[in-house]
Amino acid sequence: MNGSAAEGEGSPPDGHRERLARAALTRVFEPGDERGGRWLREMGPVELMRRLTGGDGPAQRLEGASATRLAGCRLRASGVDPGRDLADVSAIGGRFLCPGDREWPTQLDDLGDARPIGLWVRGTPDLRLWALRSVAVVGARACTPYGAHMAAALGAGLAERGWVVVSGAAFGVDAAAHRGALAADGATIAVLACGVDVAYPRGHTELIGRIAEQGLVVAELAPSAHPTRSRFVMRNRVIAALTRGTVVVEAEYRSGSLVTARSAQRLGRHTMGVPGPATSGLSSGVHELLRGEGTLVTDASEVAELVGSIGDLAPVRRGPVLPRDRLDTVAARVLDALPRRGTMSVPDVARAAGTGADETQGRLYELHSLGFVEREGNGWRLVVTPRPEAHDAPP
Amino acid sequence: MNGSAAEGEGSPPDGHRERLARAALTRVFEPGDERGGRWLREMGPVELMRRLTGGDGPAQRLEGASATRLAGCRLRASGVDPGRDLADVSAIGGRFLCPGDREWPTQLDDLGDARPIGLWVRGTPDLRLWALRSVAVVGARACTPYGAHMAAALGAGLAERGWVVVSGAAFGVDAAAHRGALAADGATIAVLACGVDVAYPRGHTELIGRIAEQGLVVAELAPSAHPTRSRFVMRNRVIAALTRGTVVVEAEYRSGSLVTARSAQRLGRHTMGVPGPATSGLSSGVHELLRGEGTLVTDASEVAELVGSIGDLAPVRRGPVLPRDRLDTVAARVLDALPRRGTMSVPDVARAAGTGADETQGRLYELHSLGFVEREGNGWRLVVTPRPEAHDAPP
Numbered sequence: 001m002n003g004s005a006a007e008g009e010g011s012p013p014d015g016h017r018e019r020l021a022r023a024a025l026t027r028v029f030e031p032g033d034e035r036g037g038r039w040l041r042e043m044g045p046v047e048l049m050r051r052l053t054g055g056d057g058p059a060q061r062l063e064g065a066s067a068t069r070l071a072g073c074r075l076r077a078s079g080v081d082p083g084r085d086l087a088d089v090s091a092i093g094g095r096f097l098c099p100g101d102r103e104w105p106t107q108l109d110d111l112g113d114a115r116p117i118g119l120w121v122r123g124t125p126d127l128r129l130w131a132l133r134s135v136a137v138v139g140a141r142a143c144t145p146y147g148a149h150m151a152a153a154l155g156a157g158l159a160e161r162g163w164v165v166v167s168g169a170a171f172g173v174d175a176a177a178h179r180g181a182l183a184a185d186g187a188t189i190a191v192l193a194c195g196v197d198v199a200y201p202r203g204h205t206e207l208i209g210r211i212a213e214q215g216l217v218v219a220e221l222a223p224s225a226h227p228t229r230s231r232f233v234m235r236n237r238v239i240a241a242l243t244r245g246t247v248v249v250e251a252e253y254r255s256g257s258l259v260t261a262r263s264a265q266r267l268g269r270h271t272m273g274v275p276g277p278a279t280s281g282l283s284s285g286v287h288e289l290l291r292g293e294g295t296l297v298t299d300a301s302e303v304a305e306l307v308g309s310i311g312d313l314a315p316v317r318r319g320p321v322l323p324r325d326r327l328d329t330v331a332a333r334v335l336d337a338l339p340r341r342g343t344m345s346v347p348d349v350a351r352a353a354g355t356g357a358d359e360t361q362g363r364l365y366e367l368h369s370l371g372f373v374e375r376e377g378n379g380w381r382l383v384v385t386p387r388p389e390a391h392d393a394p395p
Numbered sequence: 396m397n398g399s400a401a402e403g404e405g406s407p408p409d410g411h412r413e414r415l416a417r418a419a420l421t422r423v424f425e426p427g428d429e430r431g432g433r434w435l436r437e438m439g440p441v442e443l444m445r446r447l448t449g450g451d452g453p454a455q456r457l458e459g460a461s462a463t464r465l466a467g468c469r470l471r472a473s474g475v476d477p478g479r480d481l482a483d484v485s486a487i488g489g490r491f492l493c494p495g496d497r498e499w500p501t502q503l504d505d506l507g508d509a510r511p512i513g514l515w516v517r518g519t520p521d522l523r524l525w526a527l528r529s530v531a532v533v534g535a536r537a538c539t540p541y542g543a544h545m546a547a548a549l550g551a552g553l554a555e556r557g558w559v560v561v562s563g564a565a566f567g568v569d570a571a572a573h574r575g576a577l578a579a580d581g582a583t584i585a586v587l588a589c590g591v592d593v594a595y596p597r598g599h600t601e602l603i604g605r606i607a608e609q610g611l612v613v614a615e616l617a618p619s620a621h622p623t624r625s626r627f628v629m630r631n632r633v634i635a636a637l638t639r640g641t642v643v644v645e646a647e648y649r650s651g652s653l654v655t656a657r658s659a660q661r662l663g664r665h666t667m668g669v670p671g672p673a674t675s676g677l678s679s680g681v682h683e684l685l686r687g688e689g690t691l692v693t694d695a696s697e698v699a700e701l702v703g704s705i706g707d708l709a710p711v712r713r714g715p716v717l718p719r720d721r722l723d724t725v726a727a728r729v730l731d732a733l734p735r736r737g738t739m740s741v742p743d744v745a746r747a748a749g750t751g752a753d754e755t756q757g758r759l760y761e762l763h764s765l766g767f768v769e770r771e772g773n774g775w776r777l778v779v780t781p782r783p784e785a786h787d788a789p790p
Binding site: 146149150274275276277278279283284287290291295296297298299302 | 541544545669672673674679682685686691692697
C-alpha cells in the first residue's frame with residue numbers, strides 16, 4: 001500500500017528505518033516463518049512493522065493469519081527495541097546485516113520466503129566472501145571418538161585447502177569441526193540457534209568466543225534470544241543455504257544433521273557423508289543418506305574436489321573476479337605483502353602489511369574467495385593468472 | 396570344418412565325444428582365454444581338439460595364434476587324459492558340466508568368449524537353480540574382526556532369506572561368508588581358482604569339504620590344477636557372472652575383490668559395498684567403489700532388497716516357474732512333505748520325505764529358485780500362489 005512496497009527486500013536499505021524494522025522483525029517472527037517472509041516481501045519491513053504495531057485496524061490487513069497468531073505477533077512487536085539491540089550487538093563488536101547489504105550472502109535468497117529477515121554477526125571477516133567458499137561439517141552431539149577425529153580432520157583439511165568451515169557450535173562433531181579449522185589457523189563460521197551474544201551450549205563459551213575473534217558467529221535470532229528445538233531445526237537450513245555443500249559426520253536416524261543434509265539437497269547443494277562401521281548406530285543416518293543422494297567422502301580432498309567443481313557460486317581458481325584497485329585498503333595491503341613467488345605464513349604477511357594476525361587471516365580467506373590468493377599448507381601464495389595473450393603475442 | 400561346427404556351444408552335447416573334448420580343453424586353455432573361447436565357438440570342442448592334437452598342418456589353421464602360443468597349447472593338449480579326469484571327479488562324487496547341459500548356469504553366457512569351457516562341480520544341489528538366487532560376498536583375506544563379523548552376518552542373513560551365498564573360499568571375508576551361510580543351515584557355493592579336488596588354502600581343507608557336502612564347490616580348472624595369480628583374477632569373473640550381485644566387505648585399493656565388483660558392474664549385476672571407518676585402509680577400496688557405481692549396504696535385508704528387485708534372471712516370489720509334475724521325484728517328495736500352512740524345519744522335512752538332511756536342504760533351495768517354497772527363519776513354507784480366477788469367479 002501507499003508506496004511502501006517499493007521498500008521491499010530487493011532494494012538496498014537506503015535508510016536506518018528499514019534496518020531498524022528488520023532488526024525488530026527478527027524478534028517478531030520465528031526463523032524460517034514463510035508467512036512472515038511473504039508479508040515482508042510484499043510490503044517491506046517498515047510497512048509490515050507499522051501494521052503489526054498500529055491499531056487493530058491495519059493489522060487485520062495481514063492476509064492469512066489467524067487471530068491468535070496475529071495477536072502473538074502484535075504482542076511481540078509491541079515490546080521490541082531494535083535500537084537497543086543494534087547498540088548491544090555493536091557494543092560487542094557485532095553488526096546486523098540485511099538483504100541488499102554488500103556483505104549479505106546472496107545464496108541465502110535460495111531459501112525464498114524462508115530467507116532470514118537479517119543476520120546478526122560477530123567477527124570482522126566479510127561474511128559474503130567467506131560464505132562463497134564454505135562447506136558445512138555437521139553431525140552428532142554424542143559422537144564417537146572416530147566421529148570427533150573425522151570432523152577435526154575434515155575441519156583442518158578443508159581449512160588448509162582454503163575452505164571456510166561452517167557448523168553449529170554444538171557438542172561433538174560441530175565443535176570438533178570448528179576446532180579442527182581453528183587449529184589449522186583456518187576460517188570457521190558458527191551459525192547459532194540463539195542470539196550471537198548467547199553462548200550455547202554454555203560449555204562452549206570459550207569456543208564461541210574464539211570463533212567470534214578469529215572467525216564469524218552468525219544468528220538470525222536477535223541478541224539474548226535463547227535456543228528452542230524448532231530454532232535448532234530452522235538454523236540448519238541457514239547452514240545448508242550458506243554453504244556449497246554439507247558433510248555429515250556420524251548421525252543417527254532422524255537426527256538434526258540429516259535435516260541439514262536434506263535442506264542442502266533441496267537447495268541444490270552437495271550433500272556428503274563420512275561412512276562408518278555398519279554396526280554403529282551413530283553412522284546409520286549417514287549410511288541412509290549415502291544410500292540415497294549423498295556422496296561418500298573419506299577426507300577433505302574428496303570434499304574439496306566435489307564442492308570445488310560447482311562453478312555457479314564463485315569463479316574459483318580462475319584468477320580474480322574483482323579488479324585489484326577495487327579492493328579496500330586493508331585487503332590491498334595484505335595482498336601487496338605477499339611475495340611474487342612462493343608462499344608466506346600469516347604472521348609474516350601480518351608483519352609486512354602492518355595488520356593484526358586475525359585480521360590478516362580473515363582478509364586472506366576473503367582474497368581467496370575473490371581469486372587473488374590461495375592457501376598451500378601453512379602459507380599463502382598469489383594466484384598466478386594465466387595470460388593467454390602472452391602466448392600468441394609476437395616475440 | 397566338415398560339419399563339426401554344428402557341435403558348437405549352442406547345442407547340447409549329444410555325445411560323450413564333446414564332453415571329453417571340453418574336459419580336455421579345460422587343461423589346455425587358461426580360464427578366461429578369449430582367443431580359445433572364440434576358436435571353441437567357431438569350430439566346436441571336438442574339431443578344436445582335433446586341430447590341437449593333429450599333425451602340424453591342421454593346427455596352423457588356428458587363426459591369430461603365435462607359433463609359441465600354439466606350441467604351448469599343443470603341448471598341453473598332447474598330454475591330457477580327459478577320461479581319467481572325469482573318472483577322478485566322479486570318484487569324489489563330482490561331475491563335469493558343459494554349456495547346453497540342463498544344469499548349466501546360462502547367466503555365464505554373459506561372459507561371451509571368456510565363458511568357462513565347462514565347470515567341474517562337487518556337491519549334489521543343482522548349480523543352475525542355486526545360482527539363479529545367489530549373491531556373492533567377497534573381500535579381503537587379511538580382514539579385520541569387523542569385516543569378518545559383517546561377512547558372517549551377511550552370509551547368515553542372506554541364507555535366512557533363501558539366498559545362496561557365493562564366495563571364493565579364501566581366508567578372511569570369503570570364509571566368514573561361507574561359514575555364516577553354513578551356520579544358518581544355508582546354501583553356499585565356493586568357486587575355486589584350482590581343481591575342485593584341491594583344498595586351497597590348505598587351512599580350509601575342512602571348510603571346503605563341508606561346502607562340498609552341504610553345498611557346491613565349483614571350478615573351471617581341471618582336477619588337481621593349482622591356483623596361480625592370474626587364475627585367482629579370472630576366477631573372480633565367474634563369481635561375478637554366476638550371481639545377481641556382488642557385495643564387497645573390506646577391500647584395499649586394487650584388491651581382487653574390487654576386480655570381482657567391477658566384473659559384476661560390467662556384466663550388469665548389482666555391485667554393493669559395506670562401509671567401514673574412513674580411517675581403515677581395509678575399507679578404502681570399498682569406499683572407492685561406493686564413490687562410483689556401488690550401492691552402500693549395511694545388512695542382508697538391504698542386499699536382498701536390491702538383488703531381489705532384478706526380474707531378469709528368475710521370476711522370484713511370483714510362484715512356480717515350472718509345472719509341479721515336471722519336478723524330479725526327490726524334489727517332488729520334498730515338496731510334498733511341506734505342510735499346506737505354516738513352516739517346517741529341514742530335519743522334519745527330511746524325515747517326512749525320507750531324504751537326507753543335506754539333500755533336503757539343497758532341494759529346498761532349488762525349489763526356492765523355482766518359486767515353490769520360501770524360507771522363513773529356520774523353517775520352510777509353501778509359496779501361496781495367488782489364484783486370480785478365484786476372485787472373479789461367481790460364488
